[in-house]
Amino acid sequence: MTVPSVTPPSMKTIGVLGGMSTASTLQYYELLCELSAERLGGVHSPRLLIHSVDFGQAAHLQTEGAWGALGDMLAAQAEALERGGADMIVLASNTMHKVVPRMMRDVSIPLVHIADATAERITAAGFSRPGLIGTRFTMEDRFYLDRLRGLGQQPIVPAPDDRTQIHDIIYEDLCRQVVTAEGREAYVAIAKQLKQMGADCLILGCPEVGLLLDPDNSPLPVFDTTRIHCETALERAL
Numbered sequence: 664m665t666v667p668s669v670t671p672p673s674m675k676t677i678g679v680l681g682g683m684s685t686a687s688t689l690q691y692y693e694l695l696c697e698l699s700a701e702r703l704g705g706v707h708s709p710r711l712l713i714h715s716v717d718f719g720q721a722a723h724l725q726t727e728g729a730w731g732a733l734g735d736m737l738a739a740q741a742e743a744l745e746r747g748g749a750d751m752i753v754l755a756s757n758t759m760h761k762v763v764p765r766m767m768r769d770v771s772i773p774l775v776h777i778a779d780a781t782a783e784r785i786t787a788a789g790f791s792r793p794g795l796i797g798t799r800f801t802m803e804d805r806f807y808l809d810r811l812r813g814l815g816q817q818p819i820v821p822a823p824d825d826r827t828q829i830h831d832i833i834y835e836d837l838c839r840q841v842v843t844a845e846g847r848e849a850y851v852a853i854a855k856q857l858k859q860m861g862a863d864c865l866i867l868g869c870p871e872v873g874l875l876l877d878p879d880n881s882p883l884p885v886f887d888t889t890r891i892h893c894e895t896a897l898e899r900a901l
Contacts, residue, residue, distance in 0.1 A: 674710050675900040678749025678772070680740050682715035683756040684838035687870035687889070691755045694893040702897065709897065712749045714740045722834065725758070725800065734765030741770045751775055753896045757868045757888055758798045761806045778807055780895040781866060781888050782814035790864040792817050794857030794883060796850065796876070797868030799830040807868070819862045825853045829872075837871035850875045855882050 677695065681688030692713065699709040716736060724733045737759060741752055752767075752774045754760060760777060767774050785793055793811070795818045801807045802820045811818045821829065832846045854865055854876060865883040867873050878885045 673901075675750035676710040676712060676748055677896050677900050678741075678744030678747070678752045679711060679713045679755055680716075680737060680744065680752060681713055681755040682718050683721050683759055684718045684871065686838060686840045686874070687755050688713070688715055690870050690873070690889050691753070691893060694890060695897060698893055698897050702901070709900065712744055712747050714744055716740060718838065721759075722838075730762055731765070733759070734762035737762055737766040738768065738770075741766050745770050745772050751896065751899060753892060755870065755889075755892075757807065757870075758800045760810075761800060761804060763806075775892065775896045775899060776810070777888050777892045778810040779814065780891050781886055782811050782816050784891050785864060785866075785886055786815055788864070788884070788886075790884065791815065792819060792861055792863045793866045793886065794819050794821070794854065794860070794862030794864070795866045795868050796821065796829055796853065796857075796872050797866075798833055799826055801868050802826050802829070818866070819857055819860050821853050821857060825856065829853060832875075833869055833871050837874050840874075842874050847875045847880070851880050851882070858882050 679691055681691060695709045695711060699707050721733060744752055749772060751772055757777055763774060793816055795802055808818050828849055832849065836843060836846055857865065862883060865881055865885050867876055867885060867887045870889040873887050873889060
């Protein structure tokens with residue numbers, strides 16, 4: 664096949680900090696490539712550096728509540744991305760934004776924050792009461808909810824039992840790329856409950872959640888944080 668000669672576009676290098684989980688990082692890579700081709704045409708692809716951590720280790724530290732150690736681990740990766748030539752950092756995990764202050768402490772390149780990008784998109788669409796589905800940490804800890812509130816949103820989280828079910832499905836099934844009809848039905852039912860609780864839209868607050876929920880089966884307008892994050896990063900890269 665002969666590829667026509669073209670002048671390469673001016674594009675910054677996106678540093679993706681991934682591995683949390685494999686399914687998440689695959690989605691980021693595929694989406695960034697897909698969006699680049701749509702935006703630039705032809706066979707163009709994005710300029711990427713990817714550092715992938717061991718999710719087994721990360722998940723264990725999450726369970727132990729060892730967020731300081733997680734912050735140190737991701738800080739080392741963020742610094743390596745900067746040394747490698749990345750112009751910005753995209754952390755391919757909603758949950759791990761909990762350690763962003765430590766992760767970015769000694770890094771001079773900017774972070775594309777997933778909650779900021781999502782809140783801005785929801786506000787632009789005219790919504791203000793998003794239901795939030797993600798890991799237990801994302802749904803319950805203040806690092807994410809307060810970020811949304813600070814940008815004018817009023818997030819609604821599922822009931823405690825529903826939060827447990829959402830979290831367990833993510834870690835036991837979706838992080839292993841196991842998709843079941845039962846899991847999909849459970850997530851759709853929880854989305855319906857969020858609508859009854861007053862939510863006017865739905866945040867898919869974990870890359871893996873999009874394996875079960877999408878605009879076709881959600882009772883609410885969907886804001887997929889993974890896609891929004893990738894679109895925002897590519898805009899900044901261009």
